[in-house]
Amino acid sequence: MRIDLHLHTNASDGQHTPSELIDIVRKHRLDIIAVTDHDTTAGIAEAQSASAGYPQVIPGIELSAEDEQGDVHVLGY
Structure with a gap:
């Protein structure tokens, strides 16, 4: 099982939209992620x-x- 519990989207300081992030995560075959944008x-x-x-x-x-x-x-989760 592959997990990353600290990912950002362009809702804060990330480079990708949430949908783009999901595409990237799937390419890396992660099973569980947490979206942890700054203050939002x-x-x-x-x-x-x-x-x-x-x-x-x-x-x-x-x-x-x-x-x-x-x-x-x-x-926080």
Whole structure:
């Protein structure tokens, strides 16, 4: 089983639309992915629709935060 739980679309700083990302993921034969765009879930619905169940798309987000030491990014699923 091949899994990638940290992928971005052009809904944030990725290069590809969610549908294009699904095509790429299929070429790499990944079974499960998570779409984790920065501070938005805007690409998830399109990715889930385009995947039609393969690959399995886990909804996620990469939240931006800041503390006294600088920027922090937190993944949530």
